[in-house]
Amino acid sequence: MPAPTSLQALEADLARDLLLLNYPPKGWVPEAHAADGRPVSDVIVAGGGMLGLVVSFALRRQGVMRTRTLDQAEAGREGPWVTYARMNTLRSPNHLTGPVFGIANLTFRAWYEAQHGAAAWETLGKIPRAMWMDYLVWYRNVLDLPVENGVRLAAIRPAPHGLDVDLEHSDGRKETAATRKLVLATGREGQARPRIPAPFAPYLGSHVSHTATDIDFAALKGKDVAAIGLGASALDNAACALEAGARQVTVLARSPTVPRINKAKGIVYGGFTHGFPTLPPEWRLKLLDYVSSYRVAPPHDTVLRVFGHANAALWLESPVRSARLEDGRLRLETPEQSLLVDHVILGTGFAIDLSAPAELAEHAPLIRTHADLIGDRATPPQAEWLAFPALSPSFQFVEREAGSAPYLENIYCFTYAAAMTHGNVSGDIPAAGEGAERLAQGLAADLFRANIEQHFQAMVDFEDPELFGDELPEGTPWSPPVKSGG
Numbered sequence: 240m241p242a243p244t245s246l247q248a249l250e251a252d253l254a255r256d257l258l259l260l261n262y263p264p265k266g267w268v269p270e271a272h273a274a275d276g277r278p279v280s281d282v283i284v285a286g287g288g289m290l291g292l293v294v295s296f297a298l299r300r301q302g303v304m305r306t307r308t309l310d311q312a313e314a315g316r317e318g319p320w321v322t323y324a325r326m327n328t329l330r331s332p333n334h335l336t337g338p339v340f341g342i343a344n345l346t347f348r349a350w351y352e353a354q355h356g357a358a359a360w361e362t363l364g365k366i367p368r369a370m371w372m373d374y375l376v377w378y379r380n381v382l383d384l385p386v387e388n389g390v391r392l393a394a395i396r397p398a399p400h401g402l403d404v405d406l407e408h409s410d411g412r413k414e415t416a417a418t419r420k421l422v423l424a425t426g427r428e429g430q431a432r433p434r435i436p437a438p439f440a441p442y443l444g445s446h447v448s449h450t451a452t453d454i455d456f457a458a459l460k461g462k463d464v465a466a467i468g469l470g471a472s473a474l475d476n477a478a479c480a481l482e483a484g485a486r487q488v489t490v491l492a493r494s495p496t497v498p499r500i501n502k503a504k505g506i507v508y509g510g511f512t513h514g515f516p517t518l519p520p521e522w523r524l525k526l527l528d529y530v531s532s533y534r535v536a537p538p539h540d541t542v543l544r545v546f547g548h549a550n551a552a553l554w555l556e557s558p559v560r561s562a563r564l565e566d567g568r569l570r571l572e573t574p575e576q577s578l579l580v581d582h583v584i585l586g587t588g589f590a591i592d593l594s595a596p597a598e599l600a601e602h603a604p605l606i607r608t609h610a611d612l613i614g615d616r617a618t619p620p621q622a623e624w625l626a627f628p629a630l631s632p633s634f635q636f637v638e639r640e641a642g643s644a645p646y647l648e649n650i651y652c653f654t655y656a657a658a659m660t661h662g663n664v665s666g667d668i669p670a671a672g673e674g675a676e677r678l679a680q681g682l683a684a685d686l687f688r689a690n691i692e693q694h695f696q697a698m699v700d701f702e703d704p705e706l707f708g709d710e711l712p713e714g715t716p717w718s719p720p721v722k723s724g725g
């Protein structure tokens with residue numbers, strides 16, 4: 240079959256794929272109204288970034304149709320891709336199929352080739368960062384996913400129908416929406432706080448920025464900059480400072496060596512994806528702790544992007560012990576050396592903290608975490624692992640004490656915070672589809688169980704005859720009996 244040579248042709252092929260797959264299926268979740276008459280959504284998905292889109296599609300594939308997907312960002316600016324991500328290309332290889340559920344015409348490659356041809360694909364290399372955002376916008380549009388932009392989830396409360404959620408619209412409107420279930424797809428930093436090493440805390444905002452914030456790189460022209468960390472984000476930000484004309488950029492890392500391998504790349508296979516959540520917590524911890532303590536190699540082109548500049552320096556074994564102001568600049572002291580800079584960029588990542596997002600703060604103390612599961616081991620793991628929630632097989636929060644917060648079963652955590660329970664299926668691109676499928680299937684099952692009486696009654700009421708009573712001789716006993724006249 241010839242490959243489509245335009246987006247229009249690809250979209251026609253994709254529409255046919257979906258038709259052949261009977262998508263969209265019929266919704267089956269009973270309609271409900273709150274006591275005050277408000278319609279109750281089956282699911283509200285908070286976050287319309289990559290994972291919010293993928294899980295919204297996965298829910299529809301399960302026939303869960305009364306959904307709303309909300310994002311506080313403007314349309315086309317969800318997630319990091321065109322906001323604070325500063326790499327030139329994605330870090331993943333371009334052949335990843337990502338969140339497509341086996342639908343070939345929905346892949347990035349199909350989208351790219353339809354516009355640029357197969358020959359261009361062969362020479363593309365890694366996917367340009369902003370192009371990935373363009374693809375996600377197409378994914379959302381072509382699947383007709385119902386994303387409402389400029390809407391922030393502000394608070395969550397238990398309600399007889401499931402949950403009430405307070406929503407703040409960018410035009411100032413406030414709304415309390417009723418839903419049975421809530422999926423939190425609020426991103427890598429959605430249930431986390433930026434790691435700010437103590438020496439830098441007093442200077443945050445003035446002389447120090449975290450990579451996940453707006454940084455005025457033009458203002459760094461002619462300045463001395465320190466980038467803290469050896470991960471991809473630290474180096475991409477160092478590169479941006481150099482490209483903006485910084486005088487000198489010094490990358491400071493605690494470790495004595497530069498990691499060369501990304502162990503996480505080697506764990507994208509069916510056994511790991513599906514087996515991980517079935518392991519006891521000790522094994523899950525061992526696997527993730529190994530990947531992270533081995534440390535992740537920064538991408539090849541990112542390293543070249545920084546150290547191709549003659550005015551870039553790398554200081555290993557250089558934890559910053561103290562920072563102090565000196566003539567309006569920041570003096571950094573490491574065990575061996577001292578450095579005077581105008582600005583520091585922290586590429587120190589995020590630590591999971593369920594109490595960090597406003598909408599979860601009051602619920603966080605009630606949620607079971609890995610501290611409850613494995614915190615009392617003879618050698619307790621690093622505190623950061625203990626902060627990860629211990630979720631159900633369908634990503635629900637679980638109450639710390641039985642009976643103390645049963646409504647938590649209506650909140651599904653679909654962010655990197657799920658990693659200690661589910662593995663890497665709710666963070667990076669490669670297994671996002673598997674994660675979304677797992678969540679959507681589990682959530683559909685949870686909804687079914689919750690309404691089992693109604694579903695049983697629907698079965699009782701189901702009367703779609705296969706036989707009409709005229710197939711066999713008159714007088715044949717039928718069940719149910721054939722009514723006269725049809």
Ligand SMILES: Cc1cc2nc3c(=O)[nH]c(=O)nc-3n(C[C@H](O)[C@H](O)[C@H](O)COP(=O)(O)OP(=O)(O)OC[C@H]3O[C@@H](n4cnc5c(N)ncnc54)[C@H](O)[C@@H]3O)c2cc1C
Nearest residue numbers: 286288289290311317318329330331391392425426667668
């Ligand atoms: C700099 C960077 C580079 C990355 N590069 C790669 C890569 O190359 N390959 C790879 O596999 N992975 C990569 N990742 C990891 C991962 O793919 C991304 O983090 C991806 O964006 C995760 O998608 P998400 O939907 O979970 O989060 P996001 O894309 O961040 O989306 C979350 C959305 O939730 C919204 N939101 C948050 N709180 C609320 C609220 N209260 N109410 C309403 N909306 C809310 C936000 O506005 C945001 O749009 C990268 C991550 C970062 C940060």
